Amino acid sequence: MAHELTLQELDEFSKEFNADPQNQVIARAAQRSGVLEASYNERVQGELTRVFSTELDTDNVTNQKHSGRCWLFSALNITRHFFGKKYKAKNFTFSQAYNFFWDKIERANIFYDQVLKNADKPLDSREVKADLDFAGSDGGQFHMAAALIAKYGVVPSYAMPENANTNDTTGFATALGDKLKKDTLVLRKLKQEGKDEEIEKTRKKFLSEVYRMTAIAVGEPPKKFDLEYRDDDKKYHLEKNLTPTEFLHKYLGDLDFDDYVVLTNAPDHEYNKLYGLPGEDNVEGSYRIKLLNVPMEYLSQAAIAQLKDGEAVWFGNDVLRQMDRKTGYLDTNLYKLNDLFGVNLDMSKADRLRTGVGMVSHAMTLVGVDEDNGDIRQWKVENSWGDKSGAKGYYVMNNDWFNDYVYEVVVHKKYLTAEQKKLAEGEITDLPLWDSLA
DSSP states (O other): OOOOOOHHHHHHHHHHHHTSTHHHHHHHHHHHHOHHHHTBOTTHHHHOOSOOSEEOOOOOOOBOOBSSOHHHHHHHHHHHHHHHHHHTOTTOOBOHHHHHHHHHHHHHHHHHHHHHHTTTSOTTSHHHHHHHHHTTOOOOOHHHHHHHHHHHOOOBGGGSOOOHHHHBOHHHHHHHHHHHHHHHHHHHHHHHTTOHHHHHHHHHHHHHHHHHHHHHHHOOOOSOEEEEEEOTTOOEEEEEEEOHHHHHHHHSTTOOGGGEEEEEOOTTSOSSEEEEOGGGOOSTTSOOOEEEEOOHHHHHHHHHHHHHTTOOEEEEEOTTSSEETTTTEEOTTSBOHHHHHTSOOOOOHHHHHHHTSOOOOEEEEEEEEEEETTEEEEEEEEOSBOTTSTBTTEEEEEHHHHHHHEEEEEEEGGGSOHHHHHHHTSOOEEOOTTSTTO
């Protein structure tokens, strides 16, 4: 039954609020400094340290700036740390713009597949609307980066540097999204009229236009480059005329993306089950997005094992929760919002996912962990927001935050149980684009 607010009720609410003089004190603080600053818990800084029992040898950080490419940055951070360890070049960086270019072309191609597949569904159907909402976006998953690297290779950052449109993707993403949505109407009409021959001709024209737009905004990728760097011992290295795939296979050939598994913790879904997100796959004929859903302890165990073996860990999380950019603190008690407002805002992880409160909003890289007799105290996190946030770009995360706000870790199969290895190669249950894991 609908309820209409009465003036009497509103007067009661006001009297109740003003009956406690503390509410006015709290209100003044919150209105002057903002609710986060007013609820900031100073005790956190005495509990989070910057010392870790296991820590990778890393130095500089990358900066995705105003873009949604964290998934690509984190994957290339894994790649560069692998390169840095193998060739003693810890500050060597790869070009994110290079793989970003190919993502736009490949993603447009697979988008047109979805348009034609769903051409018989109404334009306002949930399936079509979800595809349209995803058009032109930057967001992604680990296996999307793996697919791009496997097909197109990698190049050093100097071979294809960032520019205005990769540092801030807003304008290009809007233009590309508009084009893809307009193309949708044309392809749907052709499909509904059964004009298959014209579909292929039109599709090719559209893809050529997407290529032109991306080349204008991002720049065409180099076909060859000279590999040139000094290692940590100041030794000079030069190899000329490498293609991106030659570079990948020669220098990173033992970085096997086939061997990685994404462990996810989504308690609103059935555990010990392999899920797929076909609506987010970006390269036809390459890696599919697959998520093995397991209890949280398996994510931490596998991540720690990989860190102890000297390899960084890609992880998906909800970074905007209980995070401070300036200090780089990630702590579940960072902001005391319950105390500030006098209400209980706590929800289980499953309920946060069910209601849309919880989501994978960001990807970062684990590069350290601090343990005390088997108890996890904190984690060292490499972010991709430049060196002006956190401690020169590095964040520190307590284990409660890890349990509450981390949803995915990417680890080698050897860190899985025998049952999990079997599940990871087994049947996939596909999820729609509107699922809480998407």
